[in-house]
Amino acid sequence: MKIQTITTGSTLVSSATPDRSTHCWKYAYTGLFQRRCKRIEVPVKCYYVKVSGHSVLIDTGWSKEVVEHPMRHLGFGLWFASEPVMKQGESAKEQLAGQPIDAILMTHLDCDHVSGLHDFDGIAVYTSKAEYDYASMERLRYGKLVKGREYRFLDFKPDENAPFGQSCDLFGDGSIVGYLTPTHSAGSVIYRISGADGFVLIVGDNGYMKDSWRKGVLPGPLYNADNMKLCLKWIKEQSEQFDCLGVYCAHERE
Ligand SMILES: [Zn+2]
Structure with missing residues (x-):
């Protein structure tokens, strides 16, 4: 198993984004x-991630578009709430140039x-149906970036070991398992990557x-x-x- 962290610049956010207790107002993170x-x-x-002969990218970070045209790419609302900071060459597409990707998992x-997704063509993109439906409805939070791509939906099955009872064994070999977690968003997914050592x-x-x-x-x-807790x-x-x-x-500073 090989996990490569790709840092695609950063984002300037309210202190309430990582920690809601820093402000009293529920929407302070905006x-x-x-x-x-x-x-x-x-x-x-x-x-x-490379595991058991599969190569996947989990999330895509910022698109190379945000270097020159951040507001045009994101729209004013998303730019205001999560201003991107990125230099040329720092997008996932540029950092992974030439490496194989079998699938993109969100x-x-x-x-x-989702921004960096717009730099990749012809690769299957997986998300949960719950997330796609929610993101299509809540335009204020998700803006226009979710559109313009085809998504495949993870096929969740009952699983008593999953935190919310639903999991999807992506390749059928146990190497990459997605867990449905309605927490941060309606259809967030945690991925468990399993190799020989753990x-x-x-x-x-x-x-x-x-x-x-x-x-x-x-x-x-x-x-x-409550689900997040x-x-x-x-x-x-x-x-x-x-x-x-x-x-x-996704946003650990270490
Ligand atoms: Zn994030």
Whole structure:
């Protein structure tokens, strides 16, 4: 198993985005009515995974388009809430030039995860149907970036070991399993990658950073707060398993 972290620049967000307790207002993560100089900068990561003969990209980070035309690419609303910071050559497409990708797996469809998708053509993209339906409805949160691509839906089956009872064994060999987690968004997915030595979890924004699951810090954008609390507890338990090799979040600063 090989996991390559790809940092596609960063994003300037309200401190309420990773930690909602920093502000009283429920929608403080949008950055409305806050000084932009108080924003914090967090990395935007995606992961290139090789396991059991499969090569997949999990999330896509920022598109190379944001270097020159951030507002045109994102639309004003998304740009305002999550201003991208990226240099030429830092997009996933540019960093992975020439490497094979069998499939792109989405943890969810927020702009900092789906933006880079627009740089890749002809590769199957997987998400959950719940996420696609929700993202198609909630235009304010997701904007226009979700459109213009074809998606395949993960085929979830009942699984008593899954945090919310649903999992999808992507290649049928147990190497990459997606867990449906209605937490940060309606159809967020955590991916478990299993190799000979153990497993890793790629959790997207379920754990915005390590403190999310280590200390139960709740992020700003939430679809279901109770589910998120359960999920962070589940991630912490998984991280303590003897064969857990790591938990990878999308915005960890380390
Ligand atoms: Zn994110």
